[in-house]
Amino acid sequence: MAEGRSTEGIHSAEAVDDVADDRTTVQLVYRPQSADALAALRVRERIKRTGLVLRGVFLALWVGQWLLAAMARGTVDMISTVLVLIVVLVVWGYPRLQAAHVQRTVGWQGEYHATVSAAGITCRTDHSTMVQKWSAFQGYRETAGHFVLLSRDPNITCLGVLPKRGVHEAAGVDRLRAVLDQHLTRA
Secondary structure, three states: OHHHHHHHHHHHHHHHHHHHHHHHOEEEEEOOOHHHHHHHHHHHHHHHOHHHHHHHHHHHHHHHHHHHHHHHHOOOOHHHHHHHHHHHHHHHHHHHHHHHHHHHHHHHHOOEEEEEEOOEEEEEOOOOEEEEOHHHEEEEEEOOOEEEEEEOOOOOOOEEEEEHHHOOOOOHHHHHHHHHHHHOOEO
């Protein structure tokens, strides 16, 4: 009888642990989209500002050269106008090209099953499983549709994206935010 009681106590403790784990664990199921990568790249640009400044300077130099040449000639040259428009298009489209490249790199793996818990983030697809501990990240930033996790390296070369659309529970986004707040700082 004593053994039966101790076994019941163990099962009860495990049940309590499972309930606690359910509160601190969030499941996400989603297919990556290029908008996810674009959101992450925009967050990185706002934090780093280097790429944003370089693209701004590059664009300002081209537009400045075009304006100075037009003022010196007294007329607008069609070739330089087309070149400036191409530069504007490239500067505007560069992050979108990067996002499309990321989508080609990760999209073929299909549906992602991510588990966010006290141990870190585990992401499974049909082809791979990746486990990241919280120590891999320096912080996170929340956008309207995503939680973007920032790697610890100075250049923030790796980004993790947890799309809010992947949470299928009513209170899941709030629980996900609480788990992230517990282990990371907001950037």
